[in-house]
Amino acid sequence: MSALRARLSVILLAVGLLFTALAVATPQRAAAAADPGYLMVHFTGEGSANQQMYLSHSTDGVRWNDLNGGGMVLRSPIGTKGVRDPALVRAPGGDKYWIIATDLCIGCGQSWGDAVNNGSRNLVVWESTDLVTWSQPRLLDVAGAIPDGRNAWAPEAIWDPESNDYVLYWATNKPLNGATKHRIYYAHTSDFRTITAPQLYIDRPGTQEIIDTQIVEMPAGVGKYRYVRASGDGQITLEGSDSILGTWTNLGDLSGIGLPGSLVEGPMWMKFNGTNKWALYLDQYATSGGYMPVLTTDPSNPAAYQKQAAGSYTMGGTKKRHGWILNLASAEESRVLARWPNTPAQRLQSFNFQDRYVRQSDFDVRIDPNVNPADDARFRLRPGLAGTGTVSFESVSFPGYFLRHSHYDFQLVPNDGSDQFAQDATFRQVAGLADPAWSSFQSYNHPDHYIRHYAYQLRLDPITTPTGRGDATFRVTN
Known part of the structure; x- marks a missing residue:
């Protein structure tokens, strides 16, 4: 009996240790599995201070908090001394980052007429290896080689596995019959220092302009296309393609859910972590309402988009204007939050x-x-x-x-x-x-x-x- 009791004691002790280990380990696994958040780079409005680089952070993709006490995080002292419409590009290996932005400062000695017809042909570029320590900005001439190109606005970039470099694309006003006509041009680059000769990328029929466009890559099994792009071209037009520089198919627009191009612009994609769900953020420029998210599980299907009630999202204390959202890795998030806490200005x-x-x-x-x-x-x-x-x-x-x-x-x-x-x-x-x-x-x-x-x-x-x-x-x- 004593031997049996001893064996039972050992068994009970082992079971107890197992449950103790499970009780301790389960919260640790849950914490480790928690998804990191999202980083938005944007500008906030007009004026020299608002047309600079700002950062906001979200843990869930719909509720945003200003970083750095709502103050700017980067300032451009070059070109027009203002920046708008930034894109935040991460290298495929995660070892380098670039911010590329429109060199534009309305109300800083430059009017909208100046910017449209004789604006900067340059983009402003910052570079980083850690997402928090940024180089001094530099100018990248992208539109100077476009005959009669008058400006360079709203840059975006995406890694193209077919060419093994980035496709950099932006809007330039190349007038048609003396009237303003913005079209999208593209070039290849590997370092955002030099580019190939600009080529026409998107040109809408007749006098229709297109300024804002952003491409998102789809995971396998979602929708009909590998890539979906949303463009501000009189509507928020959706298109699909299996190749960045291939043929694009018109999928429709968002006017059917009450979001015509007369009300919104500046499409900005975000994929929610851990699920096949996306937000297409749109700037309510007509009402000065700032950004709002429109959610979908299939970006290629215009009927699948759903507007969100006003109380279901918050955009923080500053107005968010056209920018870019990056899904953060845990280490990136830790660095960003440590570098730009909401330390008061004194x-x-x-x-x-x-x-x-x-x-x-x-x-x-x-x-x-x-x-x-x-x-x-x-x-x-x-x-x-x-x-x-x-x-x-x-x-x-x-x-x-x-x-x-x-x-x-x-x-x-x-x-x-x-x-x-x-x-x-x-x-x-x-x-x-x-x-x-x-x-x-x-x-x-x-x-x-x-x-x-x-x-x-x-x-x-x-x-x-x-x-x-x-x-x-x-x-x-x-």
Whole structure:
């Protein structure tokens, strides 16, 4: 009996351990299986600040939250100094990313008439290897070689396995009988630095224009075609093809569900993770309503699309204008959320000149009253680039640019990713040298030096006098 009891005890113990292991392991598996979310890159409206790059994040594809406190994440200082209609392209290997955007800034010294008839023939391109650290932007001439091509708008790109490179496509106004006529052109590229000669891609009959078009690839077994594209061409027209540069078949439009082209534009695709369901986001430009999702399980069938009730989706605090949605991998999502948390924009008020605030002016740094534009005096206090328990000051006007000392002078400089930059742009926030209720900022790599102003210019100096202590004291304020 004692041997039997011993065997039963061993069996019961093993069963107990098995159930314990299952109880512990099941939540871990569920957590690991949870799908990562979605990243939208977009612009927000007119004006120089709104025609820049913004990011929003969603966990479910229909409820969106602004990243970076709703502030821009990239700014173009080149070309027209504005960007619209971005596309976010991921390399097939996931080791490189590009943002390509229209070089256009309405109301920044350029009218719609200028943009239509004598606009930039360039696109603006950023490049990254991690989705969070981006190169300085560059211009890519795509329409200069098109005879009488007047502009280059709304770029998109898709990897083409048939040519083993990207098909880059965009709209250019090539007038017809003196009247505006936008058509879609394409070129091949492998690096978004050089392109093949532009070729005509989509041309609607007669005077009908087409500006916005975006292609989505279908998984095997869904619909009749490998690729579906949605275009703004007087309607939201759907077409299907088995080859990106092959013959496309007209499938119909969305007017049958109450979404004619007079109401919506800027089609933007998104596939929901883990299921064969898509959202086609459309910009309600006619009513200034911003983007709305239209859901479907078969993008090639116009009758399968369903409008969503207003309360079933949220677009966040900023208006989303024509952009791109990327399905994130877990590591990508972690990096993006860590880089652009909703850190508030704050100002540094001078202790001994309390009507003056630290600001950048042509990338020099000083203290001034009545700063205009106000964002030139706003910074996000990020975790220090060089060490824990420290801070770095990222510009609101120029995201990715930080306050950095060089030869004890301060400038606003783009982060080059080097250890030296990180150290020069990192500070310890300590009790104010002139008033402990305020703050002073001690240099990370010159700990006997502090940020101070002298003749209204920002400097890094050792502080030994009462005047110096006042100059080196600031209030962090909204």
